[in-house]
Amino acid sequence: MxxxxxxxxxxxxxxxxxxxxxxxxxxxxxxxxxxxxxxxxxxxxxxxxxxxxxxxxxxxxxxxxxxxxxxxxxxxxxxxxxxxxxxRLTGELSGHVRIGTVASAAAALVSEAATRLAEHAALELTVTVAEPARSIDQLLDGDLDIAVVDVYDGVPVPVPDYLVSVDLATEPLVVVGAVDALPGRGPLKLSALSEAYWVMPPLDAACGQAVRFACRAEGFEPQVRWETDDMLLLVRAVAAGHGIAVLPRLAVADNVADTEIRPLAEPSMSRRLLALTRSSSQDRPIIQATLDELVKAAG
CATH class of the missing domain: 1.10.10.10 (Winged helix-like DNA-binding domain superfamily/Winged helix DNA-binding domain)
Structure with a gap:
């Protein structure tokens, strides 16, 4: 035998x-x-x-x-x-929850949720900042329990059927420039920025893809002078006058540097923030509690 x-x-x-x-x-x-x-x-x-x-x-x-x-x-x-x-039978909030998240959601949502979850002494939370594709791969491989990802207009994110998603927020993209550097007053058309220099996330970042695609749809290639996926550096570069940016509002850290923020009027662009988890683990109390706190933080 x-x-x-x-x-x-x-x-x-x-x-x-x-x-x-x-x-x-x-x-x-x-x-x-x-x-x-x-x-x-x-x-x-x-x-x-x-x-x-x-x-x-x-x-x-x-x-x-x-x-x-x-x-x-x-x-x-x-x-x-x-x-x-x-x-689920015991209802005990104990164990380890591993979250992968995009940087802007880490600062704006995940940190607040983690602070409230810290009230449960037996619940351990670890957070890794990563782009959606990597977080989803790690979620599928079992290295993460929750992936907080963003989905931009024109840049679909494939989500396998055996992952479940929770909508956290939908927010507009805005134009960010140095103080008094943006043209005119009020909302801006993307086409009005065709001659500007740009500060932009790289092409392998979802935001970088979405903004480049939108610019090309308006008939111009953005003149990218600074390229970084570090949002703090990006905002500082914009504030220093190195270029403009189009970013989700949550990605613009107001306490980093003085910038001018305007609505994007045409075309309007948005991104959705989603929390993904495996269908096999979604009913665990610690996973559900974490998802609930993320929803509250986004609320």
């Missing part, structure tokens, strides 16, 4: 698939590479077949290894659902 497969070792095999190496998997789970190798060797004996193809260049999963990881995903999801059922 073949021995039962150990769930903890299945989790390690999945980590190797996700991270691409035993060393990276070991760092993720807090073990030494030697300990992970030993556990995987035991798993191979349990499985009765090689699961990893080891070479000087690293490790790859064998066909059997890939098949076992596919099953491991289902098993780990079932265990997560079982954990959610038990937590």
């Amino acid at each position: 073949n021995p039962a497969l150990d769930v903890g070792r299945l989790r390690l095999l999945r980590e190797v698939e996700l991270r691409g190496s035993i060393a990276a998997a070991a760092r993720e789970v807090g073990l030494t590479p030697s300990a992970v190798s030993q556990q995987l060797a035991i798993l191979e004996r349990e499985a009765g077949t090689p699961l990893l193809d080891r070479s000087p260049r690293g490790v790859l999963l064998t066909g059997a290894g890939r098949a076992l990881v596919a099953r491991a995903r289902s098993i780990l999801q079932l265990l997560e659902e079982a954990r959610a059922d038990l937590d």
Whole structure:
């Protein structure tokens, strides 16, 4: 009779698939590479077949290894659902919640929610700032419990069916310039900014994509002089007169530097802030409590 497969070792095999190496998997789970190798060797004996193809260049999963990881995903999801059922029965707010979030939401929403959640001594919260694509990948891989992402006009974000989303806020994008540097008075048309120099997030950031696409739709390519995904630096660069920016209102930190903020009249642009979580864990009290606090902070 073949021995039962150990769930903890299945989790390690999945980590190797996700991270691409035993060393990276070991760092993720807090073990030494030697300990992970030993556990995987035991798993191979349990499985009765090689699961990893080891070479000087690293490790790859064998066909059997890939098949076992596919099953491991289902098993780990079932265990997560079982954990959610038990937590829901006890109603206890204890455990670790890992949040990935865009920077502007971290400052404006997540920080406030985290402060209120700190009242529950047994609930541990960690926050990582990342762009939506990376947060969603980490959520799917099980490295995060909640991803706070933003969705801009013209830049769709694919969300798999087995993730659930909670709407937090919808806000307009505004024009930001140095004091007295913006033309005219009142709302601005994007086409009126075609000759301006720009300070802008990079193209791989959703905001940077959305604003560039909007400018091109108006018939011009923005003259980007400063490019950064650091919103504090971006606002300081605008205040110093290095260019203008079009940003979500929450991304403009009023206490960083003096700027002039005007509505964007034509075309109007907006972004939605969403909180995503796995359907298998959404009923856990600590996940639901965190989502509730994020909604309150956005309210």
